[in-house]
Structure formats: structure tokens, C-alpha cells
Amino acid sequence: MEYNLQGVFVVAAGRGPVADSDNIAATDPWSNGKFCTPEDHWNLDDDGCPLLYISELLLNWPDNTPTVDLDVEGKIERLVGIILGYPKISRGMYPLDWPTHPESVKALRLSLLFDSISCDMFPEWSFRTSISNIHQVYWLDGKHHSKNKCKTITYLLFKVVRKFKTNIEESNKSNLAKEEIILLSRLHSSSNNSRSFWEMDETNLVIKNPHGSEYTIEDIKSKIDDVVKDNDHEFKITKIHDWIKKMTLIDTVQYPLPESVRHNMISGCSVIIESIFANLRNTIVTTFGASSILTDGGGRIRFYAEHDKNIEDKIKKSIYNTFLINNEVTHPFNNIIMENVEMYRDKYHTKYKDELYKNKRGMPNTELFSKLIGEDVAKDLLPPISYNKSNNFELSKKPFDPSCHLCNPVAWNGEPWEKYADWGQHCFAHKLIFEIGKSAKKRDISWRKKGKYVDLKVDEMFQIEAIAVMDLNSLGIMFGGKEEPFEYRMLKIRKSFRFNAQWWKIISDILDNNELKFGSLTAWVAAGDDLTLALRKGNEKYDLIMVLQEIDEKLKWAFKDNDIKFSFGAGVARKQNKEPILSLIKQAQSAEKKAKRHWKYRASIYDKQLVIVHDFETKEKKIKENIEEIVGCTVLDNSCYSDMNEAHKSIVYNLEVEEE
Numbered sequence: 127m128e129y130n131l132q133g134v135f136v137v138a139a140g141r142g143p144v145a146d147s148d149n150i151a152a153t154d155p156w157s158n159g160k161f162c163t164p165e166d167h168w169n170l171d172d173d174g175c176p177l178l179y180i181s182e183l184l185l186n187w188p189d190n191t192p193t194v195d196l197d198v199e200g201k202i203e204r205l206v207g208i209i210l211g212y213p214k215i216s217r218g219m220y221p222l223d224w225p226t227h228p229e230s231v232k233a234l235r236l237s238l239l240f241d242s243i244s245c246d247m248f249p250e251w252s253f254r255t256s257i258s259n260i261h262q263v264y265w266l267d268g269k270h271h272s273k274n275k276c277k278t279i280t281y282l283l284f285k286v287v288r289k290f291k292t293n294i295e296e297s298n299k300s301n302l303a304k305e306e307i308i309l310l311s312r313l314h315s316s317s318n319n320s321r322s323f324w325e326m327d328e329t330n331l332v333i334k335n336p337h338g339s340e341y342t343i344e345d346i347k348s349k350i351d352d353v354v355k356d357n358d359h360e361f362k363i364t365k366i367h368d369w370i371k372k373m374t375l376i377d378t379v380q381y382p383l384p385e386s387v388r389h390n391m392i393s394g395c396s397v398i399i400e401s402i403f404a405n406l407r408n409t410i411v412t413t414f415g416a417s418s419i420l421t422d423g424g425g426r427i428r429f430y431a432e433h434d435k436n437i438e439d440k441i442k443k444s445i446y447n448t449f450l451i452n453n454e455v456t457h458p459f460n461n462i463i464m465e466n467v468e469m470y471r472d473k474y475h476t477k478y479k480d481e482l483y484k485n486k487r488g489m490p491n492t493e494l495f496s497k498l499i500g501e502d503v504a505k506d507l508l509p510p511i512s513y514n515k516s517n518n519f520e521l522s523k524k525p526f527d528p529s530c531h532l533c534n535p536v537a538w539n540g541e542p543w544e545k546y547a548d549w550g551q552h553c554f555a556h557k558l559i560f561e562i563g564k565s566a567k568k569r570d571i572s573w574r575k576k577g578k579y580v581d582l583k584v585d586e587m588f589q590i591e592a593i594a595v596m597d598l599n600s601l602g603i604m605f606g607g608k609e610e611p612f613e614y615r616m617l618k619i620r621k622s623f624r625f626n627a628q629w630w631k632i633i634s635d636i637l638d639n640n641e642l643k644f645g646s647l648t649a650w651v652a653a654g655d656d657l658t659l660a661l662r663k664g665n666e667k668y669d670l671i672m673v674l675q676e677i678d679e680k681l682k683w684a685f686k687d688n689d690i691k692f693s694f695g696a697g698v699a700r701k702q703n704k705e706p707i708l709s710l711i712k713q714a715q716s717a718e719k720k721a722k723r724h725w726k727y728r729a730s731i732y733d734k735q736l737v738i739v740h741d742f743e744t745k746e747k748k749i750k751e752n753i754e755e756i757v758g759c760t761v762l763d764n765s766c767y768s769d770m771n772e773a774h775k776s777i778v779y780n781l782e783v784e785e786e
């Protein structure tokens with residue numbers, strides 16, 4: 127059989143301006159009209175053919191139904207999910223659920239590659255943008271002509287990979303390449319009834335509207351525009367810092383809680399917040415399609431969904447049910463939740479009697495789950511969730527559970543806390559936060575490969591030596607405010623996706639670092655935007671300032687064509703005596719605030735636009751608050767950019783220096 131790919135190339139010809147002279151790269155949204163460098167994101171020698179990687183993802187999709195057994199609608203979702211950076215990878219997670227994991231980084235790099243190459247059918251868009259728009263229109267139409275969409279997407283994909291791998295002439299060959307045959311087998315197999323997926327009919331390679339005629343680029347734009355205007359939804363978790371403070375209150379009143387317990391509580395809290403986003407992401411992708419997501423990162427998620435008046439209630443309900451056993455969504459820490467429900471029940475067996483809370487097989491029943499961590503409990507426990515920028519949320523000052531010694535430490539009698547059995551009276555939420563934190567720490571180290579293994583001292587592996595807190599500067603200005611017309615919105619979506627994908631790759635590389643002792647650096651996101659880094663003992667020649675320096679260099683390199691360079695303010699605190707971790711974090715946070723003030727001070731001198739706030743309502747321009755020159759801050763100098771504006775340099779405040 128001769129497989130004809132010619133159709134898609136004919137369609138592609140003569141559609142207006144193409145990207146660059148080689149017709150390969152898409153424009154870089156983080157530059158002034160420059161082009162992306164696709165090979166920055168995917169190395170054919172190390173990563174192999176993108177189609178083989180896609181085939182692998184399709185084959186190993188963590189779900190009961192293999193991809194080949196799905197109907198064509200299901201196949202489209204998986205294929206498009208991969209292209210957009212939302213495949214399901216190990217244990218059923220999306221890459222952004224655990225973005226520093228190497229599997230996640232690879233899946234995001236693939237999507238970044240697709241955002242860096244232009245699309246043949248719609249040359250003014252990147253391939254990723256094109257597929258996203260085609261997919262969204264397909265959803266908005268009620269999924270008409272699925273076969274047409276599946277074939278067109280597949281063949282556009284082949285075309286784009288050919289362009290990336292070889293030159294244009296090569297890419298015009300009509301025979302299917304080996305990798306293409308493999309991918310088609312993963313999708314459709316080669317049994318008789320799948321034959322039509324292998325045959326290309328030139329005239330059918332257009333995006334069909336519900337009436338069967340062709341969608342033009344203008345049709346697609348106006349269709350999406352109409353919907354987005356009135357159906358834009360944003361969810362954000364607010365008061366995260368205050369909430370973590372509230373849930374780890376026991377430290378601040380000087381109770382002798384062991385160091386490791388305290389650390390687990392802190393990381394448990396931030397992991398719980400992350401798991402809410404994992405749940406939210408899953409709900410959105412499965413209910414409205416991966417292409418409905420506008421921005422996903424920085425502690426918020428924004429998407430569009432048509433005509434759904436109860437979206438706020440639905441989404442919140444799904445968030446508050448996040449800890450319950452659910453057939454469709456598995457909580458990333460499902461195993462920990464199950465184990466702990468059982469453990470907690472055993473500890474308080476007189477309260478949670480067998481006859482009421484066990485099923486016939488002797489396992490905890492659904493009533494027990496909902497009593498311990500069901501919808502009503504989660505609503506009380508979790509920090510407030512804002513919808514469409516609604517404000518004025520207050521975190522309740524009341525202890526979550528007044529009878530729990532961790533929620534309400536005043537009630538505690540001062541007994542030691544060494545083992546779980548000695549914990550005294552406590553709520554289930556605290557037990558869960560603790561265990562999730564413990565497991566998260568294990569998982570975080572479990573993927574590491576690089577680093578120095580020599581003289582690894584087990585004692586040192588578990589002692590935190592220094593903490594850094596960092597926060598990126600002027601993100602609002604970096605991402606830009608305007609969203610209309612259509613092109614501006616597309617630009618912002620691309621900027622946001624590209625930023626997140628590259629940012630997490632940088633952090634992942636930093637964590638798995640050759641210069642550091644194995645597994646000695648950990649990171650967690652405390653409130654969406656800011657990042658906390660913890661360095662363990664045993665690195666004589668490497669410290670957190672050097673880690674920050676490296677982040678700064680990589681960040682500037684990743685967005686080298688942007689007029690304003692990315693920068694951050696960071697605070698570092700090093701253990702002097704035996705301070706508890708929480709107080710180390712607090713010191714680093716206050717150091718970070720100083721660095722920020724100093725950064726703003728420098729910006730007000732060297733690039734004033736960075737510290738001006740526009741009030742959209744009053745149309746007033748104001749200069750930011752808290753601008754102050756702080757003596758003792760370090761300006762990170764980046765040797766690659768000798769002529770960089772001083773305001774674009776990152777600032778670090780090192781608390782240790784102050785005390786010397």
C-alpha cells in the first residue's frame with residue numbers, strides 16, 4: 127500500500143506569510159518578533175524522534191483502556207493532550223501536577239517544541255496553538271466529524287515533525303516513515319476497520335465545520351472569540367501563607383515538636399495545595415478539553431467553558447471532594463489517605479465504631495471517609511478559593527478543630543511527640559498533612575540521579591542547613607495586560623505556557639545538580655509564585671547563593687530575546703545554632719522582602735516602568751510601595767549579558783552576612 131501524505135502539504139501551500147525563511151520556527155512570544163529555536167527544547171540525539179515518544183505515551187497511558195481500544199473521540203483527547211502538554215504520565219498525573227519530575231519535564235519540552243514550530247495549515251500560529259484552536263472549535267461544535275479531526279491532526283503532526291527533523295524536501299516525501307507507521311499503529315492498530323485512518327484523501331484534509339464545509343482561520347478565530355469573551359473562568363487559592371502558618375501554629379508558641387515533624391507539616395501543607403490544582407486540572411481537562419485552559423501556573427488556573435452557570439459551584443464541589451475515593455480521579459496521595467483513614471480509625475476506635483464505619487470486608491467505609499475528610503470537612507479546612515478575582519477573603523481565625531493539639535496548641539499538656547502513638551489528641555487533617563508531607567519528601571528525592579555520591583553521610587542527608595525564598599519580579603508587567611483582540615490573547619496564552627514549561631525545567635535541572643551532594647536540595651512552592659529552596663548539609667563548596675546564581679543565569683538565557691530580563695528577589699537564611707526550620711523559613715522570607723525592596727529601589731532608578739502600577743478603574747498611575755535602599759544586598763551579576771539594564775538584575779539578601 128502506498129501511503130499518500132501529499133494532501134496535507136497541498137493544503138498547506140499558499141496560505142499567507144510563513145514563519146521564518148526555512149518555514150520552520152514560530153515567532154517567539156517572549157521577544158520582539160524574533161523566532162523560536164525549536165532545537166533548544168528537543169535534542170533528536172538524546173530525546174529521539176518526537177513521534178516515538180508520543181507513541182510511547184499513547185502505549186503506556188495510565189488508564190484501564192488502551193489507546194487503540196478507544197473510540198476516535200477518545201483518541202483525539204489523548205493525542206491533543208500530548209501536543210498541548212497535558213498527557214497523563216506515570217501514576218495518572220499531568221506534567222504540571224509534579225512539574226519538576228523528569229517525566230513531566232520531558233512531556234512539557236515536547237509541547238514547548240510544538241509551540242516553537244509553525245503550523246502548515248495556519249502558518250501564523252504555532253503548531254501547538256493551531257491544534258489547541260482546532261480542538262477547541264471541535265469541542266464547541268459538539269465534536270462533529272471526529273474522524274476528519276483525528277486524521278488532520280495526525281497528519282499535521284507528521285508534517286511538523288518532518289520539518290523539524292529534516293529539510294523541507296525530505297518532508298514532502300509521500301511515503302510514511304517508520305516512526306509515523308509506529309504512531310499510527312499505537313493509535314489505530316492495523317486491523318481491517320482502521321484502514322481509513324491510514325489512507326489520506328487529499329480533499330478531506332481540511333478542518334470541517336458541522337455542515338461539512340471548511341473552517342477558515344477567520345471562522346475559527348471568531349468562533350473562539352465569541353465564547354471566551356463571556357465564559358472566562360479563573361480559580362485561585364488565596365491566603366496560602368496564612369493558612370500554612372495557621373496549620374503549623376504549634377511551632378510559633380514554642381512547643382517541642384521534633385524538627386522532622388515540623389518540616390513534614392510545612393511541606394504537607396504545600397503539597398495539599400498542589401493536589402487541589404491537580405484535581406482542578408483534571409476536572410477541567412476532562413470536562414472542557416485540554417485546549418480550554420488559558421493559563422495554568424502561579425497558583426491559579428484560568429480556562430473557558432461555555433454556558434455553564436454553575437461552574438463556580440461545580441468546580442468548588444470537586445475541589446472539596448478531592449480527598450475522597452473516586453473512580454475517575456485518583457488523588458496523587460491516594461495510598462496515604464487510605465492508610466491514614468485506617469490508622470486514625472484504629473487509634474480512635476471507640477469514636478469510630480466498627481459497626482458504623484467498616485464495610486463487610488472489614489475496610490473503612492465511605493461514611494468514615496466523608497466524616498474524616500469529606501466535602502464539609504475540606505470546606506472548613508482548606509484556604510479560601512477565589513473565583514474570577516473575587517476578593518475580600520478572610521481566613522477563619524478559629525482553630526480548625528479546637529480539640530486538636532496541633533490546631534489549638536494551648537490545649538496541649540507538653541508531652542513529647544516522638545512517635546505517632548504519643549501525638550496525643552489530634553485531628554485527622556493534621557495526621558494527613560503530616561503523612562502527605564513525609565511521602566512528598568520521599569517522592570521528591572526518589573527521582574534524583576545526578577549529584578555527588580562520594581562521602582554521602584546519612585546524618586547530613588537529613589539536616590537542613592540553609593533556606594532560600596525567592597519571588598520573581600514584576601510578573602504582571604512581564605506577562606502584559608492586554609487580551610484583546612484574539613492575537614493578544616493567543617500571545618498571552620503562549621507566553622504563560624512557555625514560561626511555566628521553561629521555569630520548571632530550570633528548577634528541575636537545578637535540583638538534580640552535579641555540583642551538589644546527591645539529593646541535597648529540595649524545593650517547594652508555598653503560594654503559587656514564590657519558591658522555597660532547602661539545602662541539606664554536606665556541600666562545602668556549593669551554597670544557596672550559587673544555586674540562585676544558576677537559576678538567574680538559566681532564566682535569563684531561556685528568555686534571552688525579551689526586552690525586560692526576568693529577575694527575582696531572594697532571601698537566604700543559614701542555620702547558626704539550632705533554630706527550627708520554620709524560623710529559618712521566616713528569616714529567609716523577611717530577607718526576601720528586603721531584597722525585593724532593594725530591587726524596587728534600583729528599578730525606580732534604572733527602569734521605572736517596572737515599578738509603576740496602573741489602576742485600570744481610576745486610570746491612575748502609581749509607583750509601587752515599599753521601595754527602599756537596603757545596604758548589604760547582593761546584586762547577581764550575569765557575565766553573559768554585560769550590557770544588561772541594572773534594574774533587570776536579581777537581588778539576594780543573605781541574612782548570614784548581616785549578622786557577621
Ligand SMILES: [Zn+2]
Binds near residue numbers: 531534556
Ligand atoms: Zn488539627
